[in-house]
Amino acid sequence: MPGKKYLTEQAATFLKFAMATTDPDIAAGFLDKAADLSAKSAEAPDASPRAPDVEQPES
Template sequence: MLGKTYLTKQASLLVKFAKTTSDSELSAKLMSKAADLKSQADPMPGGDHSLRAPDVDPDNGTGTA
C-alpha cells in the first residue's frame, strides 16, 4: 500500500503539470487523477505509525534491558 505522503506529493505534481499545459483535455485528466490520488490519501492516518520492537523504550529509542 502506498503512503499518504507519497500519494499527496504525486497529486500535487499532477496539479502542477495540469496548470502548465495548454491542452485543456490533458489538464482535465491530470486534475481528475490528482483528485483520485488525494481521495486515496485522505482517509489514511498521518504521522509515523511504524512498529517498534517490544523492548524499545519509546522515550529515548533505546533498549530497556
C-alpha cells in the first residue's frame, strides 16, 4: 500500500491538473481523483523512516 506522503503528492498533482485545464468535466474528474487520494492518505500508514529504539547503557 502506498504511503501517506506518496498519496498526498499525487493528490496535489491532480489539483494542479484541475486548475490547469479549461474543460470543466475534466477538471471535475481531476478533483474527484484528488479527493479520493486525499481520503486514502488519511488512512495510509506513515512510511517515514523512524529512528531505532536505543537502550541507555547501564552506569
